[in-house]
Amino acid sequence: MFKKILIANRGEIACRVATTARRLGVRTVAVYSDADRHARHVQLCDEAVHIGAAPPRESYLRWQAIIEAALATGAKAVHPGYGFLSENEEFAQACADAGLVFIGPPASAIAAMGSKSAAKALMEKAGVPLVPGYHGRDNDPALLAREAERIGYPVLIKASAGGGGKGMRRVERAADFAAALASCQREAQASFGDAHVLVERYVTRPRHIEIQVFGDSHGQCIHLFERDCSVQRRHQKVLEEAPAPGMTAARRAEMGAAAVAAAQAVGYVGAGTVEFIAETLDDGDLRFYFMEMNTRLQVEHPVTEAVTGLDLVEWQLRVAAGERLPKQQHELHLHGHAIEARICAENPDAGFLPATGTLQVARWPQHVAFERHGVLPRVDSGFGEGDAISPYYDSMVAKLIVWGADRAQALARLDAALRDTHLMGLHTNVAFLRRVVNTQAFATADLDTALIEREHAALFEAPPLAAEWAAAGVVAHALAQEAALEGADPWSRRDGWRLHGGAQRRFELELQGTRQVVTVQRLHDGDTVLCLGAQRWPLRARALGGDRHDVLLGTQRATLSVYADGERHAVFAPWASAVVTELDPIAHAADGAGAGGRLTAPMPGKVVAFLAAAGDTVQRGQALAVMEAMKMEHTLTAPRDGVVAELLYAVGDQVAEGGELLRLAEPAA
Template sequence: MFTKILIANRGEIACRVIATCQRLGIATVAVYSEADRDARHVRLADEAVAIGPAPARESYLRGDAILEAARRSGAQAIHPGYGFLSENADFAQACAEAGIVFIGPSAAAIRAMGDKSAAKALMQRAGVPLTPGYHGQIQTPEFLREQADGIGYPVLIKASAGGGGKGMRRVDDSADFIEALASCQREAQSAFGNAHVLVEKYVERPRHIEIQVFGDSHGNVVHLFERDCSVQRRHQKVLEEAPAPGMTPGRRAAMGKAATDAARAVNYVGAGTVEFIAAPDGAFFFMEMNTRLQVEHPVTEYITGTDLVEWQLRVAAGQVLPKTQEQLSIHGHALEARLYAEDADRGFLPSTGTLRHLRLPAGSAHVRVDAGVEQGDAITPFYDPMIAKLIVWDVDRDAALRRMRQALADCEVVGVTTNAAFLRRLVMTGSFAQARLDTALIEREQAALAPNEEDSDPALWALAAIAAVATAPPASIDARDPHSPWQAQDGWRLGVRAAHRITLEHRHTQQLLAVRGDGQTWSVTRGDHTLQATGTLSGGALRMQIGGQLHRATVIRDGAELHLFGRDGAQRFTLHDPVSEADQSVADAGRLTAPMPGRIVATLVTPGTQVQRGAPLLVLEAMKMEHTLQAPADGTVHGYHVRAGDQVTDGAVLVDFEATAS
């Protein structure tokens, strides 16, 4: 076994590898960019080496810098995690040439599976079922349309070198094919430097089922059963589970054999995932092979009782696989949700900032949290905005689903917006709860997934109002006589206690509330209605009796924002000061600002142009995604403060914009 390894990654996977190495007595070396100088994986590792500036292309994607770090530290092997260089055949080859073990498959296996067209040809020879389609080299538009016409619509155009949903288009009619092909090829060329595409039959109501495979250098290959990854948004996985609901023993055996046949076809060594599209009638077709560990591997670990990172280390060290196929079995059911710093109600716009409060579910035999950050860490615009993976296990799917609902409700995050509420709505939809799974589930359940904009429970407004008053920062006190009763700020008046009048906003609704209280007995008036409450708020723990019902919540005040974390998840209120906000609105008039740090990709309008509300004004790249900023109203673009290529900070003024007077 190795005595020291270098982890060529960051975030939760780097932390996970470090934890496994510590358990096995293996020393670890972390690498980090300037943005990750104080990151959790750096703090956890035995050693840490700086490899470059914040952008990934100048740090985590620099194979030469990572190899040099391995040489200087004396690391015997490099674990690539996932993403970055994990499927880079040139890097795997460079490691071999440097005499450093790449903890993954050979460069030849990565190359064989990296090109979708070539991989499908290889799989066809190996007898692995393929989706009907054209995977050849001829790329002329008319020829490809003829192939699509022969396959039968709908078809899917896919970038041969692609992934992550980029360079992919569904086409339902021959008349639309040429335009969709051109768009797909442009995106593929831009994203992967390769415009080559393949054309396949689009499977209606497909499920995305993948098989975890493992091979060693002694010729052994096993599968560790399947994961269902059908719940996706824009071809990106959102929820994963194992085993796949409704999987019959016969279908499981057939898919497992196809996956191990695929691995043997390339002499595969290490962890890999063979991904299939599954049709409602039980047919399944090879889609691609990911030659690395997957983000969702913990659900497989839960149901099989294995540590796949440990398996990677042992296999890379030349050992035989820890278990044979006959020794592997399924126990219970596991679910995984990815907690991201993103605003689901604003088109899943990534959110950046410092995690001023972070409390995640406690780990147990039933709940596991894989996190790459801690309270006080920052979510930056340079990398994937994942906060943590929540993984739950129980004896069956229904019990695991209940645990996932609770785990999501137990997430407390202040400082960035998260997708926790969206995920909780998602696992509570009828389709997911009843395992009616396919890749269009999120689109099908749009109504259920939309946030509830109706007026909230009056008791919730009362709790927020009490919390706002109880946590208000004290006004200054005259130090010459700090105990004077005239300096008390408890609202005492002769005859009746004075009311604190506050304006709160929740779910785009503003309310003026009057609050009276002495710390234990409270009354809250909203409009013509008054609620009485008794209870306390101590150390952030709110315990309040309203109308015969006991309410408990954790209260976190963050500037003008008030966060309540209770049994039903997170509720966020904003405290408004009408006077200061009026002054600020005047100061901000005529300006469009950056919603997050990023790089300007393009300005889209000539200064002096009149535009309508929603017109695209510029494109901002942040967190590996492009975001188009739109005109907030009808008006005129007078000029830009930025140009393509500029790096901007959160809140930077980008556009001089004058709204048309209504």
């Protein structure tokens, strides 16, 4: 086994690798950018080396600097994690040339399978069914447009060297092909350093099923069963589970054998994933097509660990050190069901725009130790309270993994774990994930990659936490905080106590975008009433310690968790949550009406392109600018009709959230 390894990545995967390495007695070296100087993975490793500025191209994609760091610290091997350089054959070969062990497949296997086009050609030769498409090297836009017409719309444009949903666009009609192609190629170049794409028929109602494979340098290769990753948004996975619902033993064996054959065809060593698109047939069986192979560990590997009782990072280290695979195929068995939820800094109600900010509160569900399956719910994260989520990297904050004896139990445990996950400081998708888990489609395993679109009403039109409960949470928290500060002396408390008669306290709150006045009345007999508009509810609140409060509102009782940061309060009820702002009437009296018709940056990022010039007349909804944030492109449209008076930034400029990108004038009369 290695004495010291360097982890050429960041965030939760760097922490994940470091945790296993420490358990095995292997010392670790972290690398970090300017933005990650105080990151959790830097603190978790034994040593750390600074490798550049915040943008990935100036740090985590600089493989020469990473190799220099490994050699300077005496590391004997490099673990690439996933993303960044994990599927870069040049980096893998450079490690070997420098005398470092690359903890992954040989460069030749990455070259053969890391390119989607090359992998599909190899699979076609081996007789594995492929989705109809164009997988050639010629990327002339006119040729690709003709191929799309031949294949038939809708088509999917995909970055050949890509992964994680980046450099991927679904195109419904020929008129949109050129713009989608250009956007895909820009995103692919920025994320992977390779703008090459392929074009395929878009399979309607597809399921995304992948097989985990593992090979060693002694010629052994096995599979560790499948994962279903069908629930996606913007071609990026949201929920993953193992095993795949509805998978028969015969189909599992067939897909597993095909995946192992694919890996053996290129002399594969280490962890890899063979991904398939599957269609559900009328008889419930699955027809599958090879999609791609990811020559690395996957984000969703914990669900495989949970149902097999194995540590895949440990397997990676042992295989890279020259050991044989710890188990053979006949020794592997599935136990129960596991589901992973990706918790991301994003706003689902604003088209999943990425969010940045400080993670002011990060409270996770309580863990229970299972003999075979580890400590669950499992939380893999590279962030803690007080950490900043920057615009330079992926938006994932954490992964939440649960296990159950069957899928129904796993679903119930995931719902409970999401309920008890409390994050404050920026937009996240936690509440959205819980709504997905509770849809009829997910509960009954009616899965495909369009599930989120099909369940739009349930996912995006769900009622928020009722205003009276949000207000009750703020009131309960305020009274508890004051009682803790002032003690039990009734003459100094400000909770409305009077020797004779009643009293009233006023709160001015912003609830669901609307300012509302909430009053708390303490009656002569000691009872308390919460008033919101013309409505009144009897209110009793009792502090349970920390940020938890036992609240009786009317006839309904609930435990509310409330976290305050200045004026902002996050109120978590068992069924929903809300962010409430307690307003200072004087400070907020002169607030204006907002941005109105200005085109502003909805998140911090870089200007990629302007789609209109000064003097152009534009219409509401017309695409005006493209921004890049968290390695994804976002198209911004005109908020109203008008004339572009002035571009306020240049292509390549960094823009803060809320920055005005261009100035719109009224259209000529």
